[in-house]
Amino acid sequence: MTTDALSYFFQKFIRLNWGIVFLVLLISAIGWGLLISAAGGDIHPWAFKQVTRFSVGLLIMLVFAFIDLRWWLHFSYVFYGISLLLLCGVEFLGFIGMGAQRWIDLYVIQLQPSELMKIALVMALARYFHSQLPPLTFKKLLFPLFLVMVPVVLLLRQPDLGTAMILLMVGGSLFFVAGVSLWMFGAALVGAGASIPILWSFLHDYQKNRVLTFLDPSQDSLGASYHITQSKIALGSGGLWGKGYMQGTQSYLNFLPEKQTDFIFTLLCEEWGFMGGISLVFLYVLLLVLCFRIVLTVQNTFGRLVAVGMTMTFFLYLFINIAMVMGLLPVVGVPLPLVSYGGTAMLTLLMGFGFLLNVGLHRTLKIPRLSIGIF
Amino acid sequence: MSDKENTQFLRRTLFLGVLQIALLIILVGRMYYLQICEGSYYHLLAEGNRIATRPLVPLRGQIYDRMGNPLAQNETSFRAVLLTDKKDKVEETLETLCTLIVLPQDEIEETLKTIHKKRGLDSLIVKDNLTWQEVSAIELHAADLPGISVEVGSTRKYPSAFRGAHLLGYVASPSEKEQEADPILTIPGLKVGKVGIEKYFDSRLRGKPGHSAFEVNARRKIVRELHQIASTPGEDIHLTIDGSLQEYIQEILSSYESASVVVIDIQNGDILALVSTPSFDPNLFPQGISHKDWHELRENPFVPLTDKAISGQYAPGSTVKLFVGLAALHTGVIDKNTTVFCPGFISVGNHKFHCMRSHGTVNITRAISESCDVFFYEIAKRVGIDRLSEVYQDVGLGEGGLEGFPHAKKGLVPTKVWKKEKKNANWTVSDTIQVSIGQGYMLTTPLELAVAMARLAGDGKRLIPRLEGQGDVAFEELSYDKKHIKTILEAAQGTVNMPTGTAFRGRIMVPGMEMAGKTGTSQVRRITMKQRKVGQTKTAHLPWKYREHGLFVGYAPIQAPRYAIAVVVEHVGGSSLAVQVARDTLLKIQLLERIRPL
Numbered sequence: 001m002t003t004d005a006l007s008y009f010f011q012k013f014i015r016l017n018w019g020i021v022f023l024v025l026l027i028s029a030i031g032w033g034l035l036i037s038a039a040g041g042d043i044h045p046w047a048f049k050q051v052t053r054f055s056v057g058l059l060i061m062l063v064f065a066f067i068d069l070r071w072w073l074h075f076s077y078v079f080y081g082i083s084l085l086l087l088c089g090v091e092f093l094g095f096i097g098m099g100a101q102r103w104i105d106l107y108v109i110q111l112q113p114s115e116l117m118k119i120a121l122v123m124a125l126a127r128y129f130h131s132q133l134p135p136l137t138f139k140k141l142l143f144p145l146f147l148v149m150v151p152v153v154l155l156l157r158q159p160d161l162g163t164a165m166i167l168l169m170v171g172g173s174l175f176f177v178a179g180v181s182l183w184m185f186g187a188a189l190v191g192a193g194a195s196i197p198i199l200w201s202f203l204h205d206y207q208k209n210r211v212l213t214f215l216d217p218s219q220d221s222l223g224a225s226y227h228i229t230q231s232k233i234a235l236g237s238g239g240l241w242g243k244g245y246m247q248g249t250q251s252y253l254n255f256l257p258e259k260q261t262d263f264i265f266t267l268l269c270e271e272w273g274f275m276g277g278i279s280l281v282f283l284y285v286l287l288l289v290l291c292f293r294i295v296l297t298v299q300n301t302f303g304r305l306v307a308v309g310m311t312m313t314f315f316l317y318l319f320i321n322i323a324m325v326m327g328l329l330p331v332v333g334v335p336l337p338l339v340s341y342g343g344t345a346m347l348t349l350l351m352g353f354g355f356l357l358n359v360g361l362h363r364t365l366k367i368p369r370l371s372i373g374i375f
Numbered sequence: 376m377s378d379k380e381n382t383q384f385l386r387r388t389l390f391l392g393v394l395q396i397a398l399l400i401i402l403v404g405r406m407y408y409l410q411i412c413e414g415s416y417y418h419l420l421a422e423g424n425r426i427a428t429r430p431l432v433p434l435r436g437q438i439y440d441r442m443g444n445p446l447a448q449n450e451t452s453f454r455a456v457l458l459t460d461k462k463d464k465v466e467e468t469l470e471t472l473c474t475l476i477v478l479p480q481d482e483i484e485e486t487l488k489t490i491h492k493k494r495g496l497d498s499l500i501v502k503d504n505l506t507w508q509e510v511s512a513i514e515l516h517a518a519d520l521p522g523i524s525v526e527v528g529s530t531r532k533y534p535s536a537f538r539g540a541h542l543l544g545y546v547a548s549p550s551e552k553e554q555e556a557d558p559i560l561t562i563p564g565l566k567v568g569k570v571g572i573e574k575y576f577d578s579r580l581r582g583k584p585g586h587s588a589f590e591v592n593a594r595r596k597i598v599r600e601l602h603q604i605a606s607t608p609g610e611d612i613h614l615t616i617d618g619s620l621q622e623y624i625q626e627i628l629s630s631y632e633s634a635s636v637v638v639i640d641i642q643n644g645d646i647l648a649l650v651s652t653p654s655f656d657p658n659l660f661p662q663g664i665s666h667k668d669w670h671e672l673r674e675n676p677f678v679p680l681t682d683k684a685i686s687g688q689y690a691p692g693s694t695v696k697l698f699v700g701l702a703a704l705h706t707g708v709i710d711k712n713t714t715v716f717c718p719g720f721i722s723v724g725n726h727k728f729h730c731m732r733s734h735g736t737v738n739i740t741r742a743i744s745e746s747c748d749v750f751f752y753e754i755a756k757r758v759g760i761d762r763l764s765e766v767y768q769d770v771g772l773g774e775g776g777l778e779g780f781p782h783a784k785k786g787l788v789p790t791k792v793w794k795k796e797k798k799n800a801n802w803t804v805s806d807t808i809q810v811s812i813g814q815g816y817m818l819t820t821p822l823e824l825a826v827a828m829a830r831l832a833g834d835g836k837r838l839i840p841r842l843e844g845q846g847d848v849a850f851e852e853l854s855y856d857k858k859h860i861k862t863i864l865e866a867a868q869g870t871v872n873m874p875t876g877t878a879f880r881g882r883i884m885v886p887g888m889e890m891a892g893k894t895g896t897s898q899v900r901r902i903t904m905k906q907r908k909v910g911q912t913k914t915a916h917l918p919w920k921y922r923e924h925g926l927f928v929g930y931a932p933i934q935a936p937r938y939a940i941a942v943v944v945e946h947v948g949g950s951s952l953a954v955q956v957a958r959d960t961l962l963k964i965q966l967l968e969r970i971r972p973l
């Protein structure tokens with residue numbers, strides 16, 4: 001390696017948004033503490049594994065950050081294509097887990113193509129809108145609509161309601177910031193409203209149940225809404241200061257389901273109270289602010305759309321999860337970003353932050369909008 | 376990038392940012408609501424989740440007789456208990472258990488039924504009163520019996536099995552109806568008094584259940600014990616009953632098919648004995664009586680489950696003559712020298728009322744001691760039913776005696792009003808005549824008769840019978856002239872101690888312990904004119920259930936009356952056996968009194 005390359009790398013290293021890296025690390029570390037508590041004070045079976053995965057993820061994040069943004073621009077459709085293939089793959093290769101076909105067993109690691117798709121869709125849309133000059137006519141929107149709807153339909157078939165929702169909303173927000181006119185959004189909303197009955201018929205019984213019990217929790221207290229009822233009890237009983245670290249009776253005595261994954265925010269709030277909950281939310285807000293600072297300073301369209309997409313994805317994870325455990329949204333199986341136990345979601349998020357850091361490093365880069373080909 | 380495009384982008388991005396902040400503020404608001412506003416509510420729910428309580432059955436109070444001997448006590452017992460949180464393999468477990476201990480099929484089915492009805496942390500008693508062999512068999516095979524454990528509990532034991540079973544009653548598991556009325560009774564293992572003293576004093580004997588609180592997990596498995604509130608044992612009850620006397624009476628009554636005896640202390644109303652035969656073993660009940668035993672008890676023609684001493688209603692027969700005589704003297708229709716000629720019958724309208732024999736000219740003393748019906752027919756006519764029934768009621772007939780005692784019945788003292796109401800007919804002289812010899816509509820319980828005897832022998836005081844309590848009681852005076860009472864009591868002494876008296880053969884010959892009293896026979900079926908003509912005035916040859924009951928009321932000793940007694944021996948055709956029972960009993964209690972330290 002030449003000294004030039006080294007100094008180039010070093011330059012990038014210095015200019016890296018260390019605030020984001022630090023916050024990601026801090027929030028993840030909070031998660032590890034909670035995982036130890038969830039295991040009753042043991043680093044097994046969750047915390048240790050999570051730290052290991054995080055180390056790998058962190059490396060991937062940094063690698064992704066340093067690769068030239070233009071390279072990502074070039075390969076974004078390829079990336080999307082691979083993700084889509086994998087997503088189709090679970091239809092044939094995936095096995096049934098958690099009542100849904102979501103995983104591909106690659107023998108070494110289990111891969112969740114729906115997670116990859118969250119990144120890939122953002123990249124593909126960013127690339128498409130980068131190449132289109134305003135005004136964005138309806139005809140120009142057909143292709144990106146296709147990009148969004150194909151994975152959404154596949155995910156609904158899996159069925160993975162949570163990811164489908166996130167894809168739709170991330171896609172929607174990219175359309176929004178890319179400058180699609182507001183009346184089109186209005187028309188889309190009307191269309192979506194009209195298609196709810198059709199979507200409803202696509203849902204599995206357990207999903208219908210979840211939605212119904214969300215709308216009327218008194219329907220059954222030991223059935224589908226048991227999780228959310230217990231979660232609210234755990235959260236509410238935390239009070240202002242909480243029951244103390246590893247003192248959460250709801251979690252410790254297993255009343256709280258999935259306390260290490262989807263309901264980890266409840267665990268935090270039970271043991272650390274309102275103060276604990278609000279502190280984590282504050283850290284998330286801080287992280288969001290840093291992300292938005294990048295979004296607002298980037299000077300190329302691809303970069304800022306990627307940044308908006310990643311920020312939005314991150315926000316949706318965190319909002320849906322917290323709203324879900326507090327009974328504001330139906331239980332859709334979305335983890336708390338960086339904190340919940342689980343490899344794929346963390347990998348996705350760290351890749352996302354890798355892209356954000358990348359865009360941050362390349363904020364002044366000018367990328368021509370029309371001269372790029374498909375690949 | 377054009378400026379226009381750039382501005383729009385910045386505007387819309389800022390909009391997204393503001394939207395996100397707004398949504399997060401909603402989340403924080405929700406968090407604030409759940410944790411701060413509703414925090415204490417959810418805290419309660421969390422505690423309710425976490426803590427399960429298991430009730431602790433209180434030790435039932437023991438029952439003692441007046442000498443401090445136990446009549447009902449608790450014995451440590453071992454029982455096989457099933458924790459219902461291991462529901463899944465219950466049937467298998469019970470099958471294994473069957474091979475180790477005796478467990479009838481219907482009990483297994485009962486257990487399974489109960490398990491499926493219950494939810495949560497209940498423990499269920501599969502079998503009570505395990506033998507040592509059974510305990511060790513279960514302990515040995517503990518690994519094959521998930522959820523089954525041996526617990527130490529207590530079982531009700533009645534040491535003198537057949538003596539006083541009616542009086543004491545028994546305990547058993549509460550019925551569903553009882554559990555509905557009192558939710559405390561749903562505590563597994565808690566027994567309630569079903570009849571007798573056990574029921575009468577149940578609220579005092581029962582005690583207060585405690586509980587232990589456990590921390591449980593979501594599968595309702597116990598994690599650890601948090602605290603325990605001990606149960607309060609029930610109160611011990613000390614009865615006025617004399618266990619030895621009770622036992623003695625039971626023994627002498629065992630020669631007869633069906634009989635009852637009540638003995639009362641005239642000084643204070645203490646019920647010393649309350650016996651009914653045939654009896655049963657109350658120890659059959661606390662662990663649940665078997666169908667076979669229950670069936671046998673129910674089908675027995677001598678109704679062993681009925682306490683005849685307090686719920687048997689008998690026509691008192693001639694025993695009431697003591698009170699008719701008192702009524703006549705009290706109202707002044709006769710004095711102690713008034714005589715009536717007894718030709719052996721009396722005609723009322725076109726109906727003849729018979730006497731045992733022609734007594735000739737009799738006064739009150741002879742009329743009582745020789746039991747002349749005609750004398751009483753005559754004086755009852757003069758007294759009239761109104762005043763007669765007043766005296767009956769004064770001495771306690773128709774009063775019952777033990778208010779609220781399970782299955783206690785009252786006798787019947789008929790009046791004009793009563794007949795009008797119940798029979799819709801006017802009172803006739805015939806009715807008065809029948810009531811004067813304790814027949815017709817009249818009914819009394821042995822307890823009432825004993826109380827009536829005690830009130831008379833106690834010099835006309837309104838004695839109240841009691842089952843617990845100590846010391847003498849100053850009873851209210853009844854408004855009878857002591858002179859009249861003395862006349863009646865002298866006549867009662869004559870019944871037993873004069874050679875012409877109806878109970879002479881059953882007298883007590885120990886000086887200072889002599890008894891007095893009045894015999895009676897209670898007709899179960901009218902003697903027909905035809906039978907009377909052929910001389911069948913006795914009923915001994917009739918089938919058992921048509922024979923007359925033999926009755927005796929009496930007291931002893933005659934110098935200073937202390938013990939009053941009423942005896943009913945069912946279907947024996949005459950009163951002599953009742954007299955014998957009274958004699959033996961009154962002698963026994965007086966002898967016991969001598970040998971016991973005061």
